[in-house]
Amino acid sequence: MRGATHARWAVCATAAALAATACGGGGDGGDSGGGDGSGIVSSSWGDPQNPLEPANTNEVQGGKVLDMVFRGLKRYDAETGEAKDMLAEKIETSDSQNFTVTVKDGWTFSNGEAVTAKSFVDAWNYGASLKNNQKNAYFFGYIDGYDKVHPEDGGKQTADTLSGLKVTGDRTFTIKLNQKFSTFPDTLGYAAFAPLPKAFFDDHAAWLKKPVGNGPYAVDSYAKGSVMKLRTWDDYPGDDKAENGGVDLKVYTDNNTAYTDLMAGNLDLVDDVPASQLKNAKSDLGDRYINTPAGIIQTLAFPFYDKNWGKDGMEKVRTGLSMAIDRKQITETIFQKTRTPATDWTSPVLGEDGGFKEGLCGDACEYDPKKAKQLIEDGGGLPGGQVKISYNADTGSHKEWVDAVCNSINNALGNDKACVGNPVGTFADFRNQITQSKMSGPFRAGWQMDYPLIQNFLQPLYYTNASSNDGKWSSKEFDTLVDKANAETDQAKAVDLFQQAEEVLRDDMGAIPLWYQNGSAGYSDRISDVALNPFSLPVYNEIKVS
Amino acid sequence: MGRYVIRRLLQMIPVFIGATLLIFLMVNVMGDPIAGLCGDRQCDPATATQLRKEFGLDKPVWQQYATYMGNVFTGDFGTAFNGQEVTELMSSAFPVTVRLTIVAVLFEVVIGITLGVVTGLRRGRPVDTGVLLVTLVVISVPTFVTGLLLQLLLGVKWGWISPSVSSEAPFDELIVPGLVLASVSLAYVTRLTRTSIAENRRADYVRTAVAKGLPRRRVITRHLLRNSLIPVVTFIGTDIGALMGGAIVTERIFNIHGVGFQLYQGILRQNTQTVVGFVTVLVLVFLVANLLVDLLYAVLDPRIRYA
Numbered sequence: 007m008r009g010a011t012h013a014r015w016a017v018c019a020t021a022a023a024l025a026a027t028a029c030g031g032g033g034d035g036g037d038s039g040g041g042d043g044s045g046i047v048s049s050s051w052g053d054p055q056n057p058l059e060p061a062n063t064n065e066v067q068g069g070k071v072l073d074m075v076f077r078g079l080k081r082y083d084a085e086t087g088e089a090k091d092m093l094a095e096k097i098e099t100s101d102s103q104n105f106t107v108t109v110k111d112g113w114t115f116s117n118g119e120a121v122t123a124k125s126f127v128d129a130w131n132y133g134a135s136l137k138n139n140q141k142n143a144y145f146f147g148y149i150d151g152y153d154k155v156h157p158e159d160g161g162k163q164t165a166d167t168l169s170g171l172k173v174t175g176d177r178t179f180t181i182k183l184n185q186k187f188s189t190f191p192d193t194l195g196y197a198a199f200a201p202l203p204k205a206f207f208d209d210h211a212a213w214l215k216k217p218v219g220n221g222p223y224a225v226d227s228y229a230k231g232s233v234m235k236l237r238t239w240d241d242y243p244g245d246d247k248a249e250n251g252g253v254d255l256k257v258y259t260d261n262n263t264a265y266t267d268l269m270a271g272n273l274d275l276v277d278d279v280p281a282s283q284l285k286n287a288k289s290d291l292g293d294r295y296i297n298t299p300a301g302i303i304q305t306l307a308f309p310f311y312d313k314n315w316g317k318d319g320m321e322k323v324r325t326g327l328s329m330a331i332d333r334k335q336i337t338e339t340i341f342q343k344t345r346t347p348a349t350d351w352t353s354p355v356l357g358e359d360g361g362f363k364e365g366l367c368g369d370a371c372e373y374d375p376k377k378a379k380q381l382i383e384d385g386g387g388l389p390g391g392q393v394k395i396s397y398n399a400d401t402g403s404h405k406e407w408v409d410a411v412c413n414s415i416n417n418a419l420g421n422d423k424a425c426v427g428n429p430v431g432t433f434a435d436f437r438n439q440i441t442q443s444k445m446s447g448p449f450r451a452g453w454q455m456d457y458p459l460i461q462n463f464l465q466p467l468y469y470t471n472a473s474s475n476d477g478k479w480s481s482k483e484f485d486t487l488v489d490k491a492n493a494e495t496d497q498a499k500a501v502d503l504f505q506q507a508e509e510v511l512r513d514d515m516g517a518i519p520l521w522y523q524n525g526s527a528g529y530s531d532r533i534s535d536v537a538l539n540p541f542s543l544p545v546y547n548e549i550k551v552s
Numbered sequence: 553m554g555r556y557v558i559r560r561l562l563q564m565i566p567v568f569i570g571a572t573l574l575i576f577l578m579v580n581v582m583g584d585p586i587a588g589l590c591g592d593r594q595c596d597p598a599t600a601t602q603l604r605k606e607f608g609l610d611k612p613v614w615q616q617y618a619t620y621m622g623n624v625f626t627g628d629f630g631t632a633f634n635g636q637e638v639t640e641l642m643s644s645a646f647p648v649t650v651r652l653t654i655v656a657v658l659f660e661v662v663i664g665i666t667l668g669v670v671t672g673l674r675r676g677r678p679v680d681t682g683v684l685l686v687t688l689v690v691i692s693v694p695t696f697v698t699g700l701l702l703q704l705l706l707g708v709k710w711g712w713i714s715p716s717v718s719s720e721a722p723f724d725e726l727i728v729p730g731l732v733l734a735s736v737s738l739a740y741v742t743r744l745t746r747t748s749i750a751e752n753r754r755a756d757y758v759r760t761a762v763a764k765g766l767p768r769r770r771v772i773t774r775h776l777l778r779n780s781l782i783p784v785v786t787f788i789g790t791d792i793g794a795l796m797g798g799a800i801v802t803e804r805i806f807n808i809h810g811v812g813f814q815l816y817q818g819i820l821r822q823n824t825q826t827v828v829g830f831v832t833v834l835v836l837v838f839l840v841a842n843l844l845v846d847l848l849y850a851v852l853d854p855r856i857r858y859a
Contacts, residue, residue: 267714270714
């Protein structure tokens with residue numbers, strides 16, 4: 007096997023200094039298993055941050071498990087991201103507000119219990135209810151009666167169940183929304199909308215120790231914080247049966263160690279190649295390194311609550327800053343092409359029909375230092391003569407690119423103090439400063455889509471007072487267009503309206519789009535058919551073990 | 553002796569309270585941890601309030617501390633954000649780290665003291681100079697370099713060991729990580745023993761022992777070593793606490809799910825309960841280790857007595 011070439015040089019140099027160890031030769035790794043579909047895939051994992059409940063998991067590590075253990079009404083195609091019926095036989099509506107759902111026959115949970123309409127309604131009611139502390143509760147916010155079970159103002163909860171959900175038969179239930187939302191059925195592939203078995207409600211603690219779902223894998227054993235063993239569920243009724251015998255998710259505290267383990271043949275799949283190894287991954291792994299677009303966009307948000315940044319005329323400065331960033335160079339040198347320069351506010355994984363429009367940002371996202379300088383001067387210059395880009399320094403190697411962005415801005419403006427990075431110690435502290443509106447300059451904002459819809463890239467982020475509108479940008483025109491788009495039943499027309507809204511966002515430069523993020527993964531020669539879906543999760547059930 | 557131990561145990565109480573209070577305040581200064589739980593988006597205010605209430609974060613700090621300490625004395629160390637009891641985290645993490653520490657201390661004692669005695673007795677000879685040089689290099693190279701280096705050489709290139717430790721972390725997998733963890737202290741132990749031996753070799757009691765015609769072996773082990781070990785024992789004793797708490801780097805490199813891992817994650821997630829719980833136990837380990845060291849003095853040197 008090929009070793010880590012670059013790392014080896016460093017090691018040799020250090021080793022020579024230490025004890026003059028000779029360098030050369032290569033280790034031999036990799037054990038082989040049977041090719042009968044019973045081989046076990048070992049994969050890197052991180053300790054989930056929250057309890058593993060569908061409506062309580064909002065990060066990728068917990069999402070990984072839910073994706074294997076659960077199947078919802080819809081499922082997003084691993085390649086195209088299109089929402090396809092999974093457990094849903096049909097979802098009907100005549101007015102984009104009242105939906106009738108029919109659940110397919112013959113589905114059960116891995117403990118034998120049938121999946122019925124009630125499994126869904128109970129699960130959603132649990133997820134929405136304030137007293138259950140579910141962090142994804144707001145996903146149910148479109149359903150009628152949400153304000154009663156989850157009063158936003160901190161008032162007392164006056165109902166336990168959503169009045170908009172009614173079980174009308176063994177396999178049918180109706181959903182009433184509190185507003186028109188034509189693409190609502192397409193959101194139902196999100197993990198929070200998964201059905202839950204009775205066991206979840208009867209013995210919650212036991213369920214958390216060993217989650218039971220209706221997906222192609224069942225949890226065999228779970229040692230919290232170290233390893234989860236998932237095994238193929240033989241009686242799985244769906245047509246996306248697992249092609250392998252199971253998956254062992256091993257917790258790694260440092261993705262560098264996971265990568266080293268992959269190199270040594272100790273691990274089959276690393277779905278988070280460390281930034282420092284991106285340079286070597288291609289030569290280390292060859293075609294066993296994959297780098298595919300994911301539904302993630304990185305932007306710079308502005309504090310519109312700060313009068314320096316929110317006042318009229320500042321859109322010129324914001325556009326100027328956007329034009330002062332050499333996206334192409336940064337994505338190539340720092341990210342080794344695992345990011346693509348952004349030219350709109352969505353993601354390529356949506357596809358043309360889904361609303362991705364390359365070049366929508368136009369000149370405003372093209373690197374043009376002269377014009378950038380001009381625009382910033384026209385807009386009255388940088389507030390206080392300097393921009394400070396805030397980011398959290400604890401995870402995600404943000405320092406490198408923030409410094410590069412600043413460098414690019416400084417070069418464009420011919421002033422080496424025009425932009426500096428402003429690291430914040432921990433992610434929690436960073437989020438605190440944002441939620442308490444304490445930012446005084448642009449800050450890092452990242453968005454990973456929940457479901458592949460253009461709505462998900464715009465409404466939660468830029469609609470007035472939306473849950474992730476961190477910069478508190480607000481535009482009546484934008485809001486009206488989004489409302490209209492949501493009410494539109496024709497998909498093409500809806501997408502067109504969303505893109506009009508995006509143009510409003512562009513003209514005011516409500517946030518600077520930086521780049522689209524790819525998912526990257528490396529795998530051992532033991533396994534094949536490895537792919538990442540648009541959520542940058544490995545498609546485990548398709549992996550074959552040789 | 554008994555009274556001395558009791559006095560020392562009583563002294564631990566203020567140290568213990570002070571240390572936990574400090575840690576508690578430090579973690580608190582970092583700000584509200586709830587905001588970090590919802591990823592790159594704002595927690596909806598109602599859920600955030602509810603969570604704050606559940607973790608007791610809505611109360612003033614002194615009250616949080618009082619409640620926490622009250623619970624600790626009944627054996628309840630609280631719950632981590634992922635819903636696990638901190639005691640459960642401890643019961644999985646501490647055995648692993650204890651094993652790692654045992655391996656490390658064994659390396660220090662066996663290799664460190666042996667090298668120290670050998671070099672101390674052959675001062676100025678090539679062996680002495682060579683070992684001194686090696687220890688100098690080991691001390692000056694940071695642990696993470698030694699760790700990554702050994703991991704790459706032994707784990708990836710030569711394939712002698714697995715680069716990461718499995719979740720059960722048995723003793724045999726911990727040999728290399730233990731050596732890495734012990735490396736710097738090992739070098740110190742060697743140097744400390746060497747100096748101590750070299751110094752005492754010219755002491756009157758050694759000359760007397762030699763003059764009495766005792767065999768060389770007996771002179772070294774019974775007279776010279778026993779008296780020379782006092783500073784070394786102090787060092788190793790305090791090092792036990794340092795090794796347990798300071799294994800964060802080593803544990804990360806070799807993916808060992810011990811105390812360092814839990815502490816690191818606790819700090820990143822600003823999980824007061826986890827951090828304070830683990831540090832509290834570490835403080836206790838430190839205090840007890842120190843007490844044991846002081847008691848060992850009396851065993852090694854009968855002239856030292858505790859009233």
